[in-house]
Amino acid sequence: MPEHAATVILSGPDATCALAQKLAPLLHAGDVLLLAGGVGAGKTHFARCLIQALLPEPEDVPSPTYTLVQTYPGISGEIWHADLYRLSDPFELIELGLTEAFSDAICLIEWPDRLADLAPDNALCLAFGPGQRDDERLLRLTWADASWTERIKEVLP
Numbered sequence: 001m002p003e004h005a006a007t008v009i010l011s012g013p014d015a016t017c018a019l020a021q022k023l024a025p026l027l028h029a030g031d032v033l034l035l036a037g038g039v040g041a042g043k044t045h046f047a048r049c050l051i052q053a054l055l056p057e058p059e060d061v062p063s064p065t066y067t068l069v070q071t072y073p074g075i076s077g078e079i080w081h082a083d084l085y086r087l088s089d090p091f092e093l094i095e096l097g098l099t100e101a102f103s104d105a106i107c108l109i110e111w112p113d114r115l116a117d118l119a120p121d122n123a124l125c126l127a128f129g130p131g132q133r134d135d136e137r138l139l140r141l142t143w144a145d146a147s148w149t150e151r152i153k154e155v156l157p
Contacts, residue, residue: 003144004144004146004148004149005140005141005142005143006140006141007138007140007141008138008139008141008156009137009139010137011131011135011136012135012136016042016046016049016139017045017046017049019046019139019155020046020047020049020050021050021053022154022155023050023151023155024050024053024054025053025054026151026154026155027050027054027106028077028106029076029077029103029104029105029106030103031106031107031124032102032106032107032109032120032123032124033050033106033107033108033109033123033124033126034109034112034115034124034125034126035109035110035112035126036111036112036113036125036126036127036128037127037128037129041129041130041137042137044063044083044110046128047061047081047110048061050108051081054072054074055074055075055079056073056074056075059072061081063083064081064083064110065083065085065086068082068083068084068086068087068092068096069081069096069098071105074106077104077105078105078106079105079106079107080105080107080108081107081108081110082098082107082108082109082110083110083111084109084110084111084112084115085114087111090114090115090116090117090118093115093118094118102120109123112125121144121145122144122145122147123143123145124141124142124143124145124148125142125143126139126141127139127140127141127142141156
């Protein structure tokens with residue numbers, strides 16, 4: 001399956017948040033975003049901004065590092081935010097119901113490498129890396145599902 005890609009330079013946390021806010025209204029149940037990158041790369045900041053943009057009322061969006069998964073009632077359906085850093089076995093995800101949520105909710109997955117072969121084929125992958133300045137990030141988006149192509153075009157600078 002061919003893979004499509006785009007790269008964006010995010011000038012700082014505000015640019016990261018702006019991109020998340022532009023992408024948020026284009027998402028619907030069954031969309032999975034795989035957020036990759038090292039500690040401090042901007043994954044959680046992106047997820048918080050995106051989730052806030054999808055909530056009917058603002059609320060605290062903590063990192064799910066210790067709970068593994070946080071769920072939110074979004075405007076157009078449920079939102080699942082998972083941080084798999086501490087996951088010891090990918091099959092724990094099945095017990096949590098995350099694999100079912102891949103088709104029923106908007107899912108944001110930090111540390112997606114922990115999914116092993118459970119990662120959905122239709123996911124949008126966002127890999128956050130360091131930029132040239134301390135607060136700058138290089139974001140590489142990749143996808144195999146052609147349905148992302150038009151949506152991505154709408155949010156890229």
